[in-house]
Amino acid sequence: xxxxxxxxxxxxxxxxxxxxxxxxxxxxxxxxxxxxxxxxxxxxxxxxxxxxxxxxxxxxxxxxxxxxxxxxxxxxxxxxxxxxxxxxxxxxxxxxxxxxxxxxxxxxxxxxxxxxxxxxxxxxxxxx
Numbered sequence: 001x002x003x004x005x006x007x008x009x010x011x012x013x014x015x016x017x018x019x020x021x022x023x024x025x026x027x028x029x030x031x032x033x034x035x036x037x038x039x040x041x042x043x044x045x046x047x048x049x050x051x052x053x054x055x056x057x058x059x060x061x062x063x064x065x066x067x068x069x070x071x072x073x074x075x076x077x078x079x080x081x082x083x084x085x086x087x088x089x090x091x092x093x094x095x096x097x098x099x100x101x102x103x104x105x106x107x108x109x110x111x112x113x114x115x116x117x118x119x120x121x122x123x124x125x126x127x128x
Contacts (some may be wrong), residue, residue, distance in 0.1 A: 003024060009083050017039075020039050064094075
């Protein structure tokens, strides 16, 4: 999503409401339900409020919500270079967040597998 926004700002200098409309129609971003909410709200509200409200209503976790709110707050508030810097900063922050989530998933996945095996052994011992 951030890469698409960055490209639209850099090469097309597209307005944010048009970018959000394109993003909400992108099938690859369908899991980001706040985009369609933001698009609908843009019909009656300005971008900053639409983005904030739609992100706050979304199902994303706390860390991602904070990053998305910070990212949206930087869009449309500066020149092209400032917005591109905002995109690059948040892209790095989201990549770091993704890496941490993968590490945690690997660590906890092993734990839950071990607990499942031990629970099965315990159940077998109780039955016997």
